[in-house]
Amino acid sequence: MNNRIGVDAGGSLIKIVYEENGRMHFRKQPNSELDDALQWLKITAPNKPIYLTGGKAGTIQANYFPEAKGVDEFSAVCEGSQYLKMREAMTAGEPYILVNIGTGTSWFTMKGEQYERVLGSGIGGGTFMGLGKILSEVDSFSELVSLAAKGDKGNVDLLVKDIYYPENPPIHGDLTASNFAKIQEFPSSSSADKMASLNNMIAETITLLTVQVASIHNIHQAVFIGSTLAGNNPLRESLNTYCKMSGIDPVFLKNGEFSGAIGAMLK
Structure with missing residues (x-):
């Protein structure tokens, strides 16, 4: 793996992983800076084999790295998450639901070496950015996250306690x-x-x-990855709270947004 580079070119970001002197390095840039990122890669690692995954892998191969190898996106994400999970000293053999929150969201069942994509949704980081710009006229991810951390959803959402007021609700009033x-x-x-x-x-x-998904497949742990979680503590905290309320054990992998690039490199 020492001599390889993994590239995950998704709908919003390009993510690059490489290893140097036994240490893994990570780099990501928005797709608007795709050319800059790939020119940097050409200069930095001109002789290293490159493994590509993601929706724009074919375009990158055709226009920048014709000798690069393509890797199936779903297998790359799953194998990359397995690698990170083992690296963080977690039980690798325990079944879990892998939830990849990128531009949209995908769900996989992970059982040992077997994995299967079982669900997909258009709700994800693209929703956060697109509706976020409409609602706030802000188009920076970090600024949108900062706004979300400062706001009060109760000023916009109808909460359970609003419906039952002045009586006590039968479930948590802030839901x-x-x-x-x-x-x-x-x-x-x-x-x-x-x-x-x-x-x-x-x-x-x-x-x-x-x-x-967890109920259908009788799995009790969910591992969350994806660029939408990177630096988005409000989203992470909400997922953590709601999963625990629902009897799901949530796990958030460090550098989980690079799972696809890592999985491509491992291939």
């Missing part, structure tokens, strides 16, 4: 009864409140689908 449902308050709510609501809606949707 969402309906996303973005406080129509009268919406015009006066802040961009931060709207982003908190959006982040929460994404977390709730992903958790509900994860719980359904």
Whole structure:
């Protein structure tokens, strides 16, 4: 593996992994900087074999690295996550649901060396960025995350406690009864409140689908990876809370957004 480079070119980001002196290095850039990233790679590692995965792998191979090898995206993500899970000294043989939150979201069942993609959704990082820009007129991922961390979803979402007031609700009052449902308050709510609501809606949707997959396949652990989680503590915290409330053990892999690139390199 020492001499290889893995590249995962997805819908929003290009992720590069390489090993040097026994240490793994990571690099990622938005697709708008694709040419810069690949020119850097040509200069940095002109003689190393390159393994490509992701939706834009074919384009990169045709235009930049004709000698590169293509790797199936789903197998790369699954094998990369297995590698990271073992690296973090977790039990590799325990079945788990792999949840890859990229531009959209994919679910895989992971049972030993066997893996299968069982579900996909258009809800993911692309939703966060696209609706985030509409709601806040901000197009920077880090700024949108910062807004979400400062906001109060209760100023936008109709909560369970709102419906039952002044009575005590039969379930946790801060759970969402309906996303973005406080129509009268919406015009006066802040961009931060709207982003908190959006982040929460994404977390709730992903958790509900994860719980359904886990129930069908009788698996109790979910491993979350993907670029949408990188630096997005509000989303991570919400997923952690909702999964535990639902009886799912959530795991967040360090450098999980590079699973695809690592898996390509391992191939």
